[in-house]
Each structure stands twice: as structure tokens, then as C-alpha cells.
Amino acid sequence: MTSRIARIFFALSACVTLSAVAAPVQCIAPAKPGGGMAVTCKLIQQGLQAQLSAAGKDPAVKISYMPGGIGAVAWNSIVTQRRAEADTLVAFSGGSLMNLAQGKYGHADVNDVRWIAAIGIDYGMIAVRKDSPYKTLGDLMTALKKNPSNITIGAAGTIGSQDWLKFSLVAKKSQIDPKSLRFVALEGGGDAFTALLADHVQVVSGDASEAALHAAEGEIRVLAVLADQRLPGALVNVPTAREQGIDISWPIIRGVYMGPQVSDDIYRRWVKTFDKMMASPAFDQLRIANGLYPIAMSGDQLTKYIHKTVEDYRKQSDQLGLIR
Template identity: 55%
Template sequence: MKPLLPLLFALSAGLAPAHALELDKTLCVAGAKPGGGFDVTCKLAQAGLLEGRYIQAPMRISYLPGGIGALAFNAFVTQRPAEAETLVAFSSGSLLNIAQGKFGPHDASDVRWVAGVAADYGVVIVADSSPFKTLGDLMAAVKADPSRIVFGAGGTFGSQDWVKAAMTARAAGVHHRNMRLVAFEGGGEALTALQGNHVQVYTGDASEAATRLAAGVPIRVLAVMSEQRLPGQLAKVPTAREAGFDLVWPIVRGFYLGPKVSDADYKAWVDVFARMLASKPYEQLRSERGLYAFSMTGPEFDAYVKRSVGSYRKVAEDFGLKVAK
């Protein structure tokens, strides 16, 4: 395989060298089933890299569900560590899982963190047919009888969605051990279950909600877990704090590479993402997917990830979850 460095630099300058066909093989791996946050993240890179002419053909997307990113992380650390043309999507939920040791013996030092490309936020979602019109309505029902309200989560005990559900239950005055929750393999499945009334509430992500609303999916977002109201599709949705509940959950979305990808190829991806993230067309693409501004690459982003894992250890401890040594 030819090094990515000259190929990516040439394409990022708007050129099309004869050997650029090598980049037709670019791939983004989403560590869950289609329809969730990893899928959104991969599709954002797919569109941004193609529109900016950093690649000549659309990046392929493949799905490797298992442990909400755990299977993909393990695969690229142990089996596919040198695939320079393969990006793997992750979110802050992945870092929360690393903090708890849910990615096995591997930690944040075992892959190469390329870029954080967007911010997202937790949201509280119900079906459009739900009797709950506000977050206050839902919280009153949870407090009155937690056994009657089933939360859906993209991930099992201790996952990011589980923590958002646990925070919501706690804000309603209910211990998280008393909440009812059904775990799904990704946000796509959880949203489908919500529409089928198999669960009554889903503590998902703003990007998932915005893209589903834009597609006409019958859901209602009761609150966003952000410091301030979000622009775009969710502009009219109040923050949880506006509704009287201190629920804030920011999410960063981005990509990593396997640990044996060369320094030159790693730098090529870092430089391309830095250029793409600074462009106006990318800003529009990000907004269209219900995502918000966050831009960090290379060593600075690597340091950010490792600090974040430390912070998530404290979150896990707060809920009595096991944390990695």
C-alpha cells in the first residue's frame, strides 16, 4: 500500500494525482448498528472528505456492532492495527466505557486519536404519541411510579445512555437502581423501540433526534442536556435546566486509527482533518446533521481524550460503577 501522506496532501490541495485511486479504499467503521451516533459520525466524515475533495470517491462505511464500540476497539488494537486508510468512529461514550474497563485490557493509549470533529448533547426523547408533553410531566411520572416508565438505552449497564438515564432518574428523585431500563445495540434500535412503545423514554443524542425529526419520524424531544438552547432543528426545545432539572451531558464525536499506523499516515489524517474542520462547507455539513462546533486534532486531541477518560472515571464512581485501574 502506498503511503497516505502524499495522496492526502495532494487531494487536499485540490489536485488529482494519477495514483490517487488508492484512496478509493478509505473506510469508516461504526461500532454499532446503523442509525445511531457512530453512523452519523461516519457519514459526516464521508460527506466532508468528499465535498472538500480530500478523497475522490465516497468513503465506505462498515458496521461492527458489539459492546457499543468495544468490539471495534479490540479489533483495531489486536487484529487490524496498521490499516492506515480506516478511521474508527467514537464518542464520549467510548471514553466512558474505557474508564470503566469495558474495552477489556485496552485503554486510551492503545490507539491513535486523530480528531474530534463535532459536539453533541444528550436529549430526553419520547414518542410523538406520548402523554408526556414536558420534561416535568415525565419526571412526575417517574417519581410517582418508576416501575411504569421504561427507559431505552443504546448500550448496557454503565454505558453513556445508561448514565444519562440514571442522571434523569436521580433528578426525578429516584435511585438509579430502581429505574427500569432496556438496553439496545445502539441508538437506532432504541429509537425504533420507542416508536413501537416498547420503551417510554430514550435518553439519546441531539444529532440522532435532529436527523430523525428532519426525516419526519414521530418523536418528541422534551429537553436537551446542554448549557444553552441548541440552534437548528432543536432550537425550540428547552434545556433540562430551564425545566428545573440540572442535567448537562456534552458529547464529543471523532475518530481514531489503529496503533501501528505510521507517523506519516497519522499526520496526513490529522492535517486533512484540521483543514476540513476549518472550512465553511464542513460547518454547513455538520449543522445539517444536528451536530455542533468542536474542532481538535493530533497531539492536542490525544491529550484531551486522556484527560476526559480521567473525568469519566469520577462519573462512574459517582454511580457506584466499576472503574479501570
């Protein structure tokens, strides 16, 4: 009897072990589908296949969506309930860092999670529907000067969010008072473009990677990218704001973090996995195809960068009266 129980026990143990090995890596996009967080997870899903196979893991990365609070719900889930999950990655962006700086994740701190890698740079952009009367950024700014109340601007997040700030800076450079603008706060880039296509808003202040998805289908007109120079890929023909006389550039970092109680060994293994992925020429092509541009930071270097960036955002937000 004892021998039989032992055999059952070992059989069950083997099943559990096999289940753990076979369980796919999960990438959480803390927003609804269709935005930059989804782009980040999809790029990781495509890029990690070779590395995961070589490590004996299931190469099929599972993407889960966890919208709410512009990343706050996902953050809270990881730091309170899923602190030690070894194969759960969470997408973040410069907008996440802005929210951290402004206290929009409650009492959250940069040290609450483990920062793995930054896999690409995105850029801000301003878009309208393809049938919009505004053909250039200048057309839009002229219309906003005449009657700002007639134009609604979709942006992910409330006052002080990244999308709100970058459009406000463009307006300010055009001698328009940002306080006169009509912003509609939305959950993320996916919601913003849905609202634009349904004509609930007339303009979207968002990110180039999000716009590239819709521009390829001919649904929208991107008026400007907020980059130092024109971007390759789907938006190659879109002029920069600088080309149109508005000196604004807005780079957006994109990457992933994981829970605070993941062991050092597992964390370092993930850092090395991402380093290897990002060193691959094939990944460069995948990144461009997903509307992102080169950057490669990981581990300690990325963590230092994030500490500095959040502190810079905090000072900037404080100066603008966005932190109470």
C-alpha cells in the same frame, strides 16, 4: 521468457498499486445504522470529499457498520487485526471513552489507538413517541415518581453507560431514585429509537444528533436537550432541561481514531486533512445539518484531552461504584 515474466510482474505490480490508490477510505461506525456513530461517519463522508480529491484519493468514503459491545468489537478488530490500515477510520464518542474508563473494552488502554480528530459536539436528550402522554420533562418525571415500574427507558449500553448515567442524573435531580427505574439495554441509538417507535420502550435517553433524524420526520417528541442553551437546527424549539428546572448539561464529543501501527507520516497527514476540513465554512454548515455543534481538536491536543477525560470518567464511575 525472462523478459515476458518481467513484463507480467510489472503489470501485476501496477494493478496492485492502482488498486491501492483507488481503494476508498473506510469509516467504521461501531454500531448499527441510525445512531450517533453513523452520524459521525456520514459527516466525515460529506466533509472529506474535497480534501480527498485534492490528495488524489477516491473521494467516496465507504461507511461500514460493526456493532457489538457498544464499540468493543470494532475496537478489538482495530487493535488486534487491522493495526496498520492507513485508510481506516473508526468513529468514537464520549460513550466510547466512558466504556474505556469502566473497563468495558477488556484490558484496553487509551494508548492502544491513534486519536485523529474530534469533529463535533453532541448533547444528551430525552425523547418519547409523538403520541406519548408526556408533553414535558416535568410530566415524565411526575409519572416516574408515581410509578417508575410502568415506564421503560431505552438506553445504549448497560448500567453505567453514558445514556444510563445522564438519565439517572436527571432522575436524581427530580428526587427519584435511579435504582427504581426500568432501563432496557440496547446496542446503540438506532436500536433505541427502533424500540421506541415499536413501543417496546416508552422513553429514550440518547443524543441530540440521533433525535434530530427522527424529529424531522415527526415520529418523536423530544422533551429536553441536555445543553447549556437551546440548540439550532431541527431541535431549535426543544427546551433545555435547565429551562425546566433540572440543572443538567451533558456534552458528547464525537470523532475518529485509527490503528496503533499506522506510520507517523500517515497519521500526521490525516490530522492535517481533518484540520483543513474543519477550518472550512462549508463544514460548519454540514456539521449543523447533521445535528452536531462546533469543536475542533486533533492530534496531540485531542490525545491529551482524551487521556484526561477517560481518567475523569474513571474517577466518577469509581465513586458511583460502577468499576469492580
